[in-house]
Amino acid sequence: MDHLDRLESQSVYILREAYKSFRNLCMLWSIGKDSTVMLWLARKAFFGHVPFPLVHIDTTYKIPSMIAYRDKLALEWNLTMVVGKNEAALADGMNHTRGRLTCCAALKTQALRQTLDGTGSRYRLMPDGRYYPDPNREPYTGVIVGARGDEEGSRSKERYFSPRGVDNNWDLDDQPPELWNQFKTDFAPGTHIRIHPLLDWSEVNIWEYVERESIPMIDLYYDRGEGIRYRSLGCDPCTRAVRSNACTPLQIIEELKTTNVAERSGRAQDQEDPHAMEKLRRDGYM
Numbered sequence: 001m002d003h004l005d006r007l008e009s010q011s012v013y014i015l016r017e018a019y020k021s022f023r024n025l026c027m028l029w030s031i032g033k034d035s036t037v038m039l040w041l042a043r044k045a046f047f048g049h050v051p052f053p054l055v056h057i058d059t060t061y062k063i064p065s066m067i068a069y070r071d072k073l074a075l076e077w078n079l080t081m082v083v084g085k086n087e088a089a090l091a092d093g094m095n096h097t098r099g100r101l102t103c104c105a106a107l108k109t110q111a112l113r114q115t116l117d118g119t120g121s122r123y124r125l126m127p128d129g130r131y132y133p134d135p136n137r138e139p140y141t142g143v144i145v146g147a148r149g150d151e152e153g154s155r156s157k158e159r160y161f162s163p164r165g166v167d168n169n170w171d172l173d174d175q176p177p178e179l180w181n182q183f184k185t186d187f188a189p190g191t192h193i194r195i196h197p198l199l200d201w202s203e204v205n206i207w208e209y210v211e212r213e214s215i216p217m218i219d220l221y222y223d224r225g226e227g228i229r230y231r232s233l234g235c236d237p238c239t240r241a242v243r244s245n246a247c248t249p250l251q252i253i254e255e256l257k258t259t260n261v262a263e264r265s266g267r268a269q270d271q272e273d274p275h276a277m278e279k280l281r282r283d284g285y286m
Contacts, residue, residue, distance in 0.1 A: 004205065004209055004212060007200060007205060007209070008041065008209070011045075011197040011198060012041060012045040014183075014195065014196075015042055015045040015046075015144065015195075015197050016046075017185060018161075018197075019045075021142075022141060022185075022193055022195075023142070024138055024139060024142065025052040025141075025142040025144065026052055026053045026055045026082070026116075026140040026143055027039070027042060027050070027053070027054050027144040028054075028057075028112075028143060028144065029056050029070070030056070030057075030146070031067075031069060031218060032146070032232070032233045033233075034146035034147075034148055034198055034201075034206060035146035036215065036217060036218075037146070037209055037210065038198055039054065040209075040213060040215050042144075043077070050077075053080040053082045053140075054074070054079050055082045055084060055115060055116075055140070056082070057085070057107075057108055057111045057112050058084070058085050059085075059111070059235050060085065060090060061096070061235040061236055061237055061238075062234075062235055063220065063233070063236045064236075065219075065220060066218060066220070069218040071125060071129065081125035082123065082124050082134055083122070083123045083125070083131060084111055084112065084115025084120055085111055085120070085121045085123075086106055086114060086120065087120075087121045089107060090107070096237045096238055116139060116140045116143060116192075117139045118138060118140075122134035141190065141193065142192075142193045142195060143194050144195045144197065145195065146196075146198050147196045148201050148203070149200065150202050151203065158194075158196050158199060159175050159196070159199075160183055160196055161184060161185055162175060162193065162194045162195075162196065163176070163193055204253055207249045207253050207256070217249075222246065222247045222252075223246055227244070227245055228243055228244060229241060229242065229244045229246060229247075230242070231263055232263055242261065
């Protein structure tokens with residue numbers, strides 16, 4: 001086995017353990033490279049079928065081609081696709097001009113918590129390509145997340161199986177030890193669990209795997225003749241492209257071997273507050 005085989009095997013094992021151990025499981029799909037690789041791994045783990053819903057938190061400010069890519073792939077791969085929104089905040093005019101952390105807290109963190117506990121707006125993609133109110137209002141108590149330990153500081157503090165508080169809050173000091181590949185999956189009934197199959201993957205590993213598996217990634221990650229591409233995807237007003245001529249996974253891999261630019265350097269909320277992601281994640285975000 002090479003290093004990609006070992007990473008794949010570990011992630012597949014985590015996904016199967018999660019499916020075996022937790023009821024009302026879902027997987028968050030941000031449409032980014034990490035969660036798309038995680039989706040690919042889930043299809044491998046369950047022989048082409050993903051046996052739990054995919055959940056996307058739609059701020060309504062995503063780059064339009066991301067939404068088109070999401071729905072196209074969901075229909076082609078016969079995925080159960082659920083979209084959550086904080087419609088009250090959107091109706092109140094919430095946007096990045098009120099402060100990027102304020103906007104993220106409302107349209108991402110609060111929207112995610114409401115979607116997971118069943119109190120918020122959930123829409124399900126149907127075979128006709130349209131979204132309708134999701135008839136399932138049961139809370140999701142297990143959530144699979146595509147967090148990588150090397151992407152951002154707070155993610156390196158995660159566990160593969162991470163219990164959350166009653167409001168999805170993350171207590172870094174109350175996490176089970178995970179030594180010698182021994183994982184705690186026996187939690188008190190009703191405990192909310194976040195599962196992280198990609199913790200040991202690096203950004204280079206992701207692109208190596210995309211290349212090896214020929215995973216159909218959204219083309220925003222590649223230079224389309226303009227000398228720029230996105231390295232990390234988020235909301236349109238808060239995400240900048242980076243200068244790059246890389247238009248294939250192999251070219252991205254070579255670029256990453258020499259770059260000294262942080263992966264999330266194009267994300268405006270990180271520039272506003274270097275601890276932004278940890279604050280959001282302590283309150284329940286991905």
